[in-house]
Amino acid sequence: MAESLLAALVSLNGPGHYFHWHWIDISYANLTVIALMVVTFVAALFVPFPGRRHKKETK
Amino acid sequence: MSSTEIDRQWTTRLRHRVAHRLPPEKMLPDTQPAYVASWIYVFGVTTLSAFAVVVLSGFILALKGPQWWHVSGIGHFVNSLHLWSVEIFFFAMVIHLWGKYFMAAWRGGRSLTWVTGVVTFLVSIATAFTGYVSQTNFDSQWISTQAKDGINSTGAGSFFNVLNFGQMLMWHIVLLPLAAVVLTGLHVLMVRAKGVVPPFEEKEEAR
Numbered sequence: 618m619a620e621s622l623l624a625a626l627v628s629l630n631g632p633g634h635y636f637h638w639h640w641i642d643i644s645y646a647n648l649t650v651i652a653l654m655v656v657t658f659v660a661a662l663f664v665p666f667p668g669r670r671h672k673k674e675t676k
Numbered sequence: 677m678s679s680t681e682i683d684r685q686w687t688t689r690l691r692h693r694v695a696h697r698l699p700p701e702k703m704l705p706d707t708q709p710a711y712v713a714s715w716i717y718v719f720g721v722t723t724l725s726a727f728a729v730v731v732l733s734g735f736i737l738a739l740k741g742p743q744w745w746h747v748s749g750i751g752h753f754v755n756s757l758h759l760w761s762v763e764i765f766f767f768a769m770v771i772h773l774w775g776k777y778f779m780a781a782w783r784g785g786r787s788l789t790w791v792t793g794v795v796t797f798l799v800s801i802a803t804a805f806t807g808y809v810s811q812t813n814f815d816s817q818w819i820s821t822q823a824k825d826g827i828n829s830t831g832a833g834s835f836f837n838v839l840n841f842g843q844m845l846m847w848h849i850v851l852l853p854l855a856a857v858v859l860t861g862l863h864v865l866m867v868r869a870k871g872v873v874p875p876f877e878e879k880e881e882a883r
Contacts, residue, residue, distance in 0.1 A: 650767070661715035668713065676841050 697869050705868075711875050719772035720867075726765035727860065731853065733758040738849055742812040762804060769797060781873040789866040796859040803856055806848035808840055820844070 634645045682688055692758040736754050737745055773793070780788035809820040820838045827833050837843055 650763075654770055654774075655766060657767075658716075658774050661719070661771065661775070664715055666713045666715055 698865065702871075703868055708873070709872065709874065712872055713733070716771075716775040717872065719775060722768035723772055724860070725767055726761050726768060727856075729761035730758065730765055731857070733761060734849065735836070746813070765803070766800070769800065773797065776873070779873055779875065783873055784868050784870065786866070786873055789863060789870060792859055792863040792866060796856060796863055799852055799855045799859060803848060803852040806844045807851060810841065810845045810848045812841075816823045 636643050636645055636648050713775070733754055737758055740751060740754075745755040776790070784854045805819075805823070809823070823838050824833065827836060827838055836847075
């Protein structure tokens with residue numbers, strides 16, 4: 618069941634799918650990982666850390 | 677033996693130096709500065725945790741061998757554990773790198789910490805590459821035959837032959853992991869000695 622769901626999401630049978638734009642040539646798999654890293658990086662900067670007191674309270 | 681002679685021994689000098697630069701409260705601290713309470717500071721230790729899983733799963737793969745990881749269910753599982761821990765390792769390490777770059781984490785005499793991090797990153801890429809060519813499947817054959825021309829064009833092919841499976845496996849499971857472990861250890865010790873880099877000072881007009 619889980620295998621068929623994953624298979625339905627992304628077909629891994631056959632050659633990989635590539636993103637082409639001018640000189641940029643990158644697989645969608647790698648592009649997805651890079652996008653996830655950027656999203657995680659931005660989230661790490663702005664998502665509040667649990668237990669951290671507000672700046673005004675620390676003064 | 678006089679006290680002067682004892683003081684001149686290399687073990688005494690090394691002990692004093694280590695105790696001065698890395699006292700126990702710095703080596704194993706119980707508190708961290710307030711600015712460390714941010715998600716951007718968790719990616720270093722995430723990288724370390726993933727690295728531990730990479731090494732442990734690698735030990736099991738080395739014990740059991742390629743036939744086991746290709747045909748048995750548990751072998752597939754450990755093989756996947758090795759792959760996905762590497763994915764998390766690089767994912768976390770790149771975010772750690774971005775965070776430290778924008779913090780200019782080499783400030784305050786931390787240049788060697790930065791440099792050991794960069795070299796560890798490069799060694800990790802080489803370790804991953806030799807792992808991909810050591811899988812003993814069509815994927816590894818494809819990668820090695822595609823990579824050989826690129827590597828030969830640099831001249832490194834004279835001593836680093838990607839088509840030599842035995843050599844690639846030895847680089848992957850002995851030389852490069854050893855370098856990665858030693859460099860990571862040095863990197864962490866330097867972070868402990870100098871402390872986590874503080875944020876940039878706020879400008880007066882920005883307050």
